[in-house]
Amino acid sequence: MTNNTPKLHPLSLRKAVELYRILAPHLPQDLSEETPALSYVQQTIDSMKEKDKGAYLQAVLLMTNLDVTELAEKDSMAILELFIEGLSVNEVALLVTWCKGLGLNYG
Amino acid sequence: MEIHAGRLSVDVQKAKLHVWFQLEELRGSIQTAAESGELDRLVESIFAYLSAASGIDKEFHDLPWREVALAVGQISKLNELKIKYPLFDARDKEDAPPWDYVGRSWFVWVNILARAYGWNVEYIENLEVETGIALLQEVLVDEQLNREFQWGMSENAFSYDPASRASKFVPLDRPNWMKPPFKPAKKIYINTNILPMGKVISLDEQYAKTTPLVS
Numbered sequence: 001m002t003n004n005t006p007k008l009h010p011l012s013l014r015k016a017v018e019l020y021r022i023l024a025p026h027l028p029q030d031l032s033e034e035t036p037a038l039s040y041v042q043q044t045i046d047s048m049k050e051k052d053k054g055a056y057l058q059a060v061l062l063m064t065n066l067d068v069t070e071l072a073e074k075d076s077m078a079i080l081e082l083f084i085e086g087l088s089v090n091e092v093a094l095l096v097t098w099c100k101g102l103g104l105n106y107g
Numbered sequence: 108m109e110i111h112a113g114r115l116s117v118d119v120q121k122a123k124l125h126v127w128f129q130l131e132e133l134r135g136s137i138q139t140a141a142e143s144g145e146l147d148r149l150v151e152s153i154f155a156y157l158s159a160a161s162g163i164d165k166e167f168h169d170l171p172w173r174e175v176a177l178a179v180g181q182i183s184k185l186n187e188l189k190i191k192y193p194l195f196d197a198r199d200k201e202d203a204p205p206w207d208y209v210g211r212s213w214f215v216w217v218n219i220l221a222r223a224y225g226w227n228v229e230y231i232e233n234l235e236v237e238t239g240i241a242l243l244q245e246v247l248v249d250e251q252l253n254r255e256f257q258w259g260m261s262e263n264a265f266s267y268d269p270a271s272r273a274s275k276f277v278p279l280d281r282p283n284w285m286k287p288p289f290k291p292a293k294k295i296y297i298n299t300n301i302l303p304m305g306k307v308i309s310l311d312e313q314y315a316k317t318t319p320l321v322s
Contacts, residue, residue, distance in 0.1 A: 015172075
């Protein structure tokens with residue numbers, strides 16, 4: 001991890017549900033326990049690049065609470081690290097399961 | 108039951124009838140908000156659910172989502188009904204009457220119980236959930252059986268069939284939850300000895316082959 005990396009905290013309910021709304025159309029559907037985490041992240045990012053380029057940065061901004069100016073100063077690798085860490089800190093796989101259990105479905 | 112959500116520790120008791128009723132309405136609101144994708148309403152309903160159950164309000168708003176989800180799950184489990192009441196087995200959703208309004212359902216319950224037992228609103232609000240629901244169901248059953256008895260003594264309960272020159276009793280319709288549950292059709296096993304042998308010709312296929320299409 002590079003210096004000046006903000007410490008990420010789990011999101012509140014309101015922001016977590018918003019994160020789910022951003023990520024849900026891009027998350028891989030056919031997921032098994034053997035799916036490596038990096039493959040999961042790669043498929044998500046690939047889908048965002050193809051369908052909604054803004055979603056990736058929206059997700060990073062939401063998870064890090066940085067503003068656009070601060071994010072623009074970071075290189076792409078740093079942003080990717082933040083994205084991956086954000087998914088981990090917010091237990092996105094569990095968030096998806098919970099939201100789907102409530103009946104919230106996107107994508 | 109102690110609920111630990113992050114740094115928050117709250118003692119939550121099993122809800123009495125009125126609070127349980129509110130929690131059920133909020134669960135319905137959570138479900139409809141989720142199904143329609145209304146995120147703001149979903150989040151507000153979840154916080155309202157936690158507030159109604161625990162008596163505290165804003166403290167849940169900044170907690171990590173996982174703690175909030177766990178708290179919702181624990182409260183839901185604490186207040187779930189252990190008995191499956193036929194009263195809640197609504198097979199057909201009935202249209203709301205013209206005099207319906209938001210929040211009316213609770214007062215329907217209070218009216219039925221107060222009329223039957225002479226209780227006041229505060230007493231009914233603090234009934235144990237299982238007791239309240241069971242008594243409500245019994246009052247509704249009694250009222251329906253009384254109506255059926257009155258109906259049976261009325262001329263309208265008998266229809267005359269001119270063909271057979273006999274009167275036939277027409278029972279009063281019951282609400283769906285008082286009717287026997289649907290049973291799937293019984294499978295009938297046909298002995299292979301009586302099944303047709305050889306190639307089975309479908310008359311529909313034959314007709315389709317011989318009747319030309321009209322152009």
